[in-house]
Amino acid sequence: MIAFPNAKINIGLQVLNRRDDGYHNLETVFYPLKLYDALEIVEAGKLQFSVSGVPIPADGRDNLCVRAYRLLQDVYDLPPVHIYLHKVIPIGAGLGGGSADAAFLLKLANQQFGLRLDEPALISYARQLGADCPFFIRNTPVLATGIGDIFNQVQVDLSPYHLVLVKPDVYVSTATAYGTVSPEPASKHLAAAIMQPVETWRDTIFNDFEPGIFARYPEIAAIKALLYEQGAVYAAMSGSGSSVYGLFAERVVLEGLNSSHQLYYID
Numbered sequence: 001m002i003a004f005p006n007a008k009i010n011i012g013l014q015v016l017n018r019r020d021d022g023y024h025n026l027e028t029v030f031y032p033l034k035l036y037d038a039l040e041i042v043e044a045g046k047l048q049f050s051v052s053g054v055p056i057p058a059d060g061r062d063n064l065c066v067r068a069y070r071l072l073q074d075v076y077d078l079p080p081v082h083i084y085l086h087k088v089i090p091i092g093a094g095l096g097g098g099s100a101d102a103a104f105l106l107k108l109a110n111q112q113f114g115l116r117l118d119e120p121a122l123i124s125y126a127r128q129l130g131a132d133c134p135f136f137i138r139n140t141p142v143l144a145t146g147i148g149d150i151f152n153q154v155q156v157d158l159s160p161y162h163l164v165l166v167k168p169d170v171y172v173s174t175a176t177a178y179g180t181v182s183p184e185p186a187s188k189h190l191a192a193a194i195m196q197p198v199e200t201w202r203d204t205i206f207n208d209f210e211p212g213i214f215a216r217y218p219e220i221a222a223i224k225a226l227l228y229e230q231g232a233v234y235a236a237m238s239g240s241g242s243s244v245y246g247l248f249a250e251r252v253v254l255e256g257l258n259s260s261h262q263l264y265y266i267d
């Protein structure tokens with residue numbers, strides 16, 4: 001059985017406070033992005049993992065797909081499988097690619113082995129794999145609070161816009177990015193701002209990671225400026241970076257980008 005885990009972008013992100021366990025409470029809108037990995041599980045003699053496409057930097061831990069399968073194997077009598085992952089979603093980009101793979105692995109195993117896990121059960125397993133993971137279970141636009149794992153549906157539709165995504169040759173570690181932010185109680189009301197026309201977002205919807213990350217990596221700030229110069233209605237860094245997206249009313253061919261940046265046109 002095969003699945004196509006998609007990326008996400010964050011529209012607005014306020015880091016509210018640091019919790020005793022080191023995680024941060026936040027407020028953000030998650031929006032699914034049409035940029036996909038491919039993930040397949042096939043029964044095999046032992047648990048194996050193969051990856052192709054974008055190289056995944058080693059961090060000394062098993063791949064999130066393997067961790068997700070093991071989590072289920074701890075509870076259910078599951079056969080060993082060979083997990084095949086073809087990686088397209090850029091890594092260290094604030095696009096939640098690893099989290100998507102893990103969440104889709106849970107959904108895939110649930111289907112393939114008839115585990116009959118409902119959405120809350122899948123979300124509770126996903127929560128054990130990473131803060132961004134639970135979103136990808138339902139995978140619809142939501143206003144998220146808590147550590148990014150408590151959801152309220154929001155009516156946001158970016159389909160009239162052409163989305164341009166730029167990934168500079170910079171890897172931002174999520175944990176390091178949180179270290180650059182000074183948490184503050186919510187001063188802006190994302191729930192209200194997100195309901196307003198996209199044209200207003202530039203003045204009302206902000207990502208708290210931008211000031212710290214832009215100071216450290218001016219080339220990321222330059223990408224955002226370039227998107228606005230070339231007509232974006234709204235542009236922002238996604239999550240903890242390093243990717244930046246722009247929403248355009250008309251189809252655009254972005255010019256003047258550094259050749260080391262990766263460019264994606266997503267409609």
Ligand SMILES: C[C@](O)(CO)[C@H](O)COP(=O)(O)OP(=O)(O)OC[C@H]1O[C@@H](n2ccc(N)nc2=O)[C@H](O)[C@@H]1O
Binds near residue numbers: 133147174178
């Ligand atoms: C920046 C975002 O992508 C916004 O959606 C997420 O908050 C990141 O979520 P994620 O990559 O799934 O994060 P995890 O893999 O769970 O955690 C990585 C590290 O990020 C920090 N972290 C993550 C999420 C959160 N709400 N507060 C945090 O402080 C913690 O230091 C943690 O050790």
Ligand SMILES: Nc1ncnc2c1ncn2[C@@H]1O[C@H](COP(=O)(O)OP(=O)(O)OP(=O)(O)O)[C@@H](O)[C@H]1O
Binds near residue numbers: 065093101173
């Ligand atoms: N399937 C996977 N895909 C990508 N990274 C993975 C995967 N499994 C484990 N990782 C580890 O997770 C790290 C980054 O993950 P990910 O791509 O989710 O981060 P990100 O792009 O910063 O997104 P976000 O912070 O929004 O979750 C990588 O350095 C890698 O070592």
